[in-house]
Amino acid sequence: MKQEELNALSYKIIGAAIEVHKTLGAGLLESIYETCLIEELRLNGIKVQLQFGLPIIYKGKRLNKNYVIDLLIEDVIIIELKCVDKLKLVHQVQLVSYLKLANKRLGFLMNFNVDKMINGIKRKVNNF
Numbered sequence: 001m002k003q004e005e006l007n008a009l010s011y012k013i014i015g016a017a018i019e020v021h022k023t024l025g026a027g028l029l030e031s032i033y034e035t036c037l038i039e040e041l042r043l044n045g046i047k048v049q050l051q052f053g054l055p056i057i058y059k060g061k062r063l064n065k066n067y068v069i070d071l072l073i074e075d076v077i078i079i080e081l082k083c084v085d086k087l088k089l090v091h092q093v094q095l096v097s098y099l100k101l102a103n104k105r106l107g108f109l110m111n112f113n114v115d116k117m118i119n120g121i122k123r124k125v126n127n128f
């Protein structure tokens with residue numbers, strides 16, 4: 001996907017998250033925001049994979065367990081959802097690890113437990 005297309009898709013994703021947050025407000029369970037965000041993205045014609053399983057490869061061997069990515073958008077952008085008082089460094093590291101393991105360039109960490117959604121969005125890029 002070209003950079004311009006990636007930027008346009010990112011803009012739509014952020015807009016969808018803001019719409020969900022405006023409609024629901026803060027203080028609900030992560031699963032509620034996930035369900036509503038998926039619906040909002042699909043209403044905007046965006047392909048979403050929920051709870052995308054990424055195989056664990058350890059020392060060259062595929063193990064019988066998967067990493068679970070919250071949302072994979074259009075096969076190119078990872079979204080990790082949270083509903084926490086404050087995002088921690090470990091949340092950002094988790095997203096970066098998923099980006100590397102999945103060989104994806106862009107991801108968003110979204111915390112819906114904020115006053116304004118834009119304050120709960122962190123963008124991460126995998127520099128490979």
